[in-house]
Amino acid sequence: MSGEMSIIAGYLGQQYLPPPKPQVIGLDLGTTFCSVGVFQPGTGDVEVIGDEKGRKSIPSVVSFTETDVFVGHEGQELADVNPQNTVYDAKRFIGKIFDQKTLEQESARYPFKVVLNNDSAEFLLHANATFTVTPEFIGSRLLLKMKKMAEQHLGVPLDKAVISVPAEFDERQRNCTIKAAALAGNNKLGGQDFSQRLFQHVSERVLQQYGMAPTLKEDIQRLRQAVEEAKLSLTVNSSVSLKVPLHLWASEVQKQPVTVQQELSRQLFEELNADLFQKILAPIETVLAEGQLKKDEVDEVVLVGGSTRIPRVRQIISEYFGKEVNTRVDPDLAVVTGVALQAGIMGGSWPLQVSALEIPNRHLRKTNFS
The missing domain is CATH 3.30.420.40 (ATPase, nucleotide binding domain)
Incomplete structure (x- = not known):
């Protein structure tokens, strides 16, 4: 009889009591963007949480200045004026073992300095003083921002999260991701590879036209952002006009920037990236x-x-x-939706059924914010 009463009490509780607040959040720590989501008990819905302006995809960018550290959109806004101290793509370096030559090849595309320390990559920065930070530290700032976004939205403190990692991450890279979560108080082919081919093409055209390729850190960053915007535009348009001011000459003689203009087509983009x-x-x-x-x-x-x-x-x-692909799911939010569901499973949320999602445990880890 007591068992039947427990079942009835449980049923009534689920029907009439307010659902509990989520206890575990799902985090997508992406190379280019990050996002955070929760499984809402009671409704069975996954909610991807936005920032104060409602933006659900947060740029994986951290910028260091003399007064503060700016993360996400705020960091991205400083990339033009503070390129040497604005770090992005940190996930490409996390947990990887490098030699000097490989690291130089991998880091040549970036306006910030990447140095070798005991076979690992670190970012050399100059803000008030000269110092280095690890990829894990960059990841921790991103995770901390998303944690705060979730806490402000839910109105409860959070200390547990499920963080997605790429399937090809080895144990060292997974452990470094967990280390990034701890610091927060918590294969290679990607969008930047496509952008890099387009960037190289545009740089070569600049060299042909002006006799000098972009060498200033500010020019490189400005051109890289313009190329990224062009790439995004080419997903919906067959061609795009790239227009960006560059200070190609570092001397005092030439102070005025030149405006580089190029027409880029989707066909050209596809040819440049055919092997990729x-x-x-x-x-x-x-x-x-x-x-x-x-x-x-x-x-x-x-x-x-x-x-x-x-x-x-x-x-x-x-x-x-031999069939049409499903494009109804937002590709930027698909991963965070999955980890939010897994967070709901691990947090014991109802009415979520464990059988609703099957994800190998080695690809997801629940971790505590410490």
Whole structure:
């Protein structure tokens, strides 16, 4: 009889008592953008939380000045005027082992300085003093910002999170991600690779036209941002006009900037990245092989990640599977939706059913903010 009463009490509690506040948040610590989500008990909905302006994707950018550290959109706004102390793409360096030559090749594209310390990458900064910070520290600032966003939105303190990591991360990289969470008080192919090809092309055109490629840190950062905006525009337009002012000469003689103008087409973008596009199929084929599946046995293909907005990416995947891909899910928020569901499972939220989501534990870790 007591068992029946417990069941009835539990049922009435779920029907008439307010649902408990989420205790665990889901964090997508992305290379380019970050986001935070929660599973809302009671409604069964996943909510992706926005910042004070309602923006749900936070740039993975941290800028150091003489007075403060600026994270996300605020950090990105300082990238033009403070390029040497504004760090982005830190996830590309986290937990990786480098030698001097490899690190120099990997870091050549950035306006900030990356140095080697015991086989690991660190960022050399100059704000009041000269100092270095680790990729884990950069990650911790991003995680801390998202934690505060969630706490302000939910009105409760949070000390547990599920953080997504790429499937190809090894144990060292996973542990470094956990280290980033602790500091917060908590494969290679990506969007920047496509952008880099376009950046190199534009830089070569500048060299041909003016006899000098961009060398100033400010010029490189300004041109890189213009190229990134052009790449995004080419996902919906067949061509775009790039226009950016550059100070190509560092001497006092030439103070006025020149305005670099170039017409860029989607066809050119696809030609520049043709070999990278072909690499898209390799991990897909690996997943199918490990799952012992044929591609015609896949019922639906959901695209995840901002670069899946690129028309050529969608075309290659669609042609490979012989069917239209699912583009209804926001590719920027798909990962955080998944980790928010997993956070709901780990937090014991109802009415979520554990069977609703199957994600290998080695790809997700619950961690405490310390």
